[in-house]
Amino acid sequence: MVVELGHFALILALVVAGVQMVVPALGAWRGDGRMMAIGEPAALIQLGLLLASFIALGYAFTTSDFSVANVFQNSHSTKPMIYKISGVWGNHEGSMLLWVLILALFGAAVAAFGQNLPATLRARVLSVQASIAFAFCMFILATSNPFARLDPAPVEGQGLNPILQDPALAIHPPLLYAGYVGFSIAFSFAIAALIEGRTDAAWARWVRPWTLAAWLCLTLGIALGSWWAYYELGWGGWWFWDPVENASFMPWLAGTALLHSALVMEKREGLKVWTILLAILTFSLSLLGTFLVRSGVLTSVHAFAVDPERGVFILGLMVIFIGGGLALFALRAGELRQGGLFAPISREGGLVLNNILLTTACATVLVGTLYPLALEAVTGDKISVGPPFFNLTFGPLMLPLLLALPFGPFLAWKRGDIGGAAQRLFVAALVALVAVVVSLAVFQRGPWLAPFGIALGVFVMMGAISEIAHRVKLGSASREEVLRKIGNLPRSVIGTALAHFGVGLMVVGIVATSAYQTETVLVMKPGESADVAGYRLTFRGVSPSQGPNYREQIGTFEVTRGGEPVVALYPSKRIYNQPPQPTSEAGIHASWRGDLYTVLGDAQQDGAGYSMRIYFNPLVRFIWIGALIMSIAGCISLADRRLRVGAPIRGQRRRSSPQPAE
């Protein structure tokens, strides 16, 4: 009964979305205020219906109602409750329902918080937003109904893929989707602006908080996925340039570019046409990501849906939204007045460089991901495009970006002084040089470029610190003055510096772990020891154990350093009951130097020992800590009163921003 109600609520949501798509747009076109006003209640009702639908599916999962095909295929009665809940989105149908739910959530947020948007703009935004919701509700109902019943109902379910039964992966999809789908707001605003034929700084100020919110969710989501892959897949890697990873990375790159170009548009009314285009492209890449993962076209790590009918449907949706958006752009972009002229060396110039490099990097990932598919379709030739390709093409684009990054915030708008910026970065450059020497001394082997990579990361981090130090006049003003200035720093400035600091930290982690990871592969018998990165690991044997829905073999390592006990590590091998599938759980000891990462292999044929894999990953945590810092920085920026959702009213804005921009 509940399940049928959920199904019915989904159908109603489709109808409401249809109304919300058509009526407010018509109203905006005819200047009819009452028709436009339908947008807000419709958006809220749509959210309510989708929420009800989602809760109904959640109810079926938590009560293990195996008469629902989706629950039967993806759940099991003995599964822990958290994975029964995460099972709702751990499959194709449920995750698409989550997708539209989050879409509706963003739409409703515009309805609720967009009171000060011009009426026609708000009506059009809600209408475009509803058109996406309509299309995806249609997709779910036509090809991926999560509420389909089975008759007769099976007694037990088939279970969830064990590698997906993990806390990080339970919240990874919702975060990722909040990022993907959040960019729909930027898209809807862009389309609405093109229909209206005008955009201004206020437009950018409305769009930026939404983009920022989506961006920080996507950052967290990608980082969580990478962290999960690191500890779950068991070979110490954290990024594989897998097509499905790329699918989420492309919107992230474009979204990052969009955040920066919208800044130029907001402050200087420059880059208008480009910002609109980026807004369309960013969401297009989100749709492409959804298509790549959901259509099964890649059949890769995460592609759990292999069904051409769905692929064709999503492809159709993509053609409509991306094609329609770009066509509208081509027709109307000429009418948008460009403003905000500036010299090459200026804050704007720096942000343009950022955009050139980020969009090219994004395009490289796009081409690398799709090229093998396209080539095979056209010529039948099969080629592989893997990590060596991406490292070779993506890496060189990041170098100038990172090198230029610290200069950006030191350049004035319109026309900057590169010499002055360089002077202010003198200390940062000095610290970076020290970093070269230190890393040469600490890691005596490894590629000769690596110390410079680390130095680049340090330069970016120190650049961010220098910017804050310069703003609060550290070293030249009195202590009270500095403290007062610190208290008065706008949150967006703190957010920017912190995000850039996070980028630098991440770069240090990436370079250190890529260049200096050590791997030891050996056979160990109980009682034997191995020395890795200053640690001594003594293998104490393997014992069997029983988990809630799996059996496991747990290996025990005693780890000492300089004779002092440090920790005991328990790498294990599990076999899940349903589906009967083994997984490997790494035993990891994290410290500020890096991670000691142990993987239990198989018993040797003669029974006299186990094959072991012991990694030391220097500074690897910096990667995720960096991403976390970037997300926190996003939150801080979001809390800036000038960026508060719906804040932009001219009078208010003036009163609330007493600080000059530089």
Add this chain to the structure above:
Amino acid sequence: MISCGHAMRCLRRMTALLAMLAVMAVSAPVQAVEPDEILPDPKLESRARALSLDLRCLVCQNQSIDDSNAPLARDLRLLVRERLKAGDSDADVMSYVVARYGDFVLLRPPFKWNTLILWLSAPVLLLAVGTMLWRSTVGAPRGGTINAAGPPLSRDEEARLANLLEVRASDPATPPDEGRPRQPG
């Protein structure tokens, strides 16, 4: 060396199971590089590892033979080591493997006519996006000291400039009481 039937079986397993790792599951007690594969000469071994990173495990999705635990990946790893022991150079080993398995085995595709677009897209796009953005916003000389060699402003542009400066005066970044255009530089 590996039968088609075997490869097909692997592929069927792949699609049947929900994720790549499942392969490890069914296909037995093999982990990526095993202790018994490692060459006694560390120089040779590190060359073998470097080559392995560029070679694709043919029955896997986007995994190098260095990462993969599929039996075919192990066969390839052993083959690479055999060739190295026989005294082949890195390039010899790669061309030996490519001759047997085709370009598909290379994770870094060779620069050929059918990969022209792949390899050239990044530099071409960099130039295209760069020129487009730069010219539409920065490149055009806007008078005075920014680009002294540029042509003088047209009357239309003068008017736009005056208009812009006026807009600047009411810019949020400028305190409201500072009602004059700020001096650039």
